[in-house]
Amino acid sequence: MALVELRGVSKSFRKGDETITPLDDIDLDIDAGDFVSLMGPSGTGKSTLLNLVSGIDRPDSGTITVDGTEVTKLSRSKLADWRAANLGYIFQTHNLIPVLTAYENVELPTLLLNLSSTQRRQRVELALEAVGLSDRADHYPRQLSGGQEQRVGIARAIVAHPKVVVADEPTGSLDTETSEQVQVLLQRLNKELDITLLMVTHDRDAASIASRQLMLDRGKFLERGGDKESGSLGEWEVGVGNAGDSVAIKKFG
Numbered sequence: 001m002a003l004v005e006l007r008g009v010s011k012s013f014r015k016g017d018e019t020i021t022p023l024d025d026i027d028l029d030i031d032a033g034d035f036v037s038l039m040g041p042s043g044t045g046k047s048t049l050l051n052l053v054s055g056i057d058r059p060d061s062g063t064i065t066v067d068g069t070e071v072t073k074l075s076r077s078k079l080a081d082w083r084a085a086n087l088g089y090i091f092q093t094h095n096l097i098p099v100l101t102a103y104e105n106v107e108l109p110t111l112l113l114n115l116s117s118t119q120r121r122q123r124v125e126l127a128l129e130a131v132g133l134s135d136r137a138d139h140y141p142r143q144l145s146g147g148q149e150q151r152v153g154i155a156r157a158i159v160a161h162p163k164v165v166v167a168d169e170p171t172g173s174l175d176t177e178t179s180e181q182v183q184v185l186l187q188r189l190n191k192e193l194d195i196t197l198l199m200v201t202h203d204r205d206a207a208s209i210a211s212r213q214l215m216l217d218r219g220k221f222l223e224r225g226g227d228k229e230s231g232s233l234g235e236w237e238v239g240v241g242n243a244g245d246s247v248a249i250k251k252f253g
């Protein structure tokens, strides 16, 4: 069983008289240890997908299972606990709380977990160390650079030792050099700490650091074939990211 399994997932929104259905009967498998990047045109439902996987929103139909737990079946209160323990979320703009230090921002999600103060301190220190910011623990967000703020946001996402971390354009508001540093950091977290990552991005370079590259195109997943080890990238193939769909080759961009 894959770590993350989506089966027959659909999600619609009402906009005035119109119904928009960005995700219609989607299937997807993500294995433990995968680093998946997800690209696709604006409005195709990438953020919607992250919100469903992280239990922030619910699908209209279909099931989402993470590490054996059917997230779509959890009650609202159980979902909050599940999310705190199992899911990390990295935002495009880090969403740090300005009146809290880096340490306190990272500590915040751990307050929802059943941990002693010693365990909590260890987790926060480890997370800050993992993103190379131990020496900035007492700084407030305004005293940090954009890249450092994003690294604090990443530390906050991993502090609970989640099963999965989802990231919505984590390099979207960073300059090229800082973006590259964050990409290297995400790759290290995946390889060294074995964190399973699902990252939405519009940046081809950021997408290419992932071990699997998906594209969401008109409600269907395309997956980039090729040999990651040798660096040769193939074409986008329909249906590979999907569980079950027929596999037809289609050129994309």
Ligand SMILES: Nc1ncnc2c1ncn2[C@@H]1O[C@H](COP(=O)(O)OP(=O)(O)OP(=O)(O)O)[C@@H](O)[C@H]1O
Binding pocket: 013, 014, 015, 020, 022, 040, 041, 042, 043, 044, 045, 046, 047, 048, 049
């Ligand atoms: N809460 C909501 N209420 C109404 N419509 C919504 C809501 N959330 C998303 N949508 C609509 O669903 C569609 C998919 O939105 P989503 O943000 O998932 O796309 P996206 O692929 O992430 O786009 P982008 O690349 O521009 O961030 C859009 O048409 C959007 O307007």
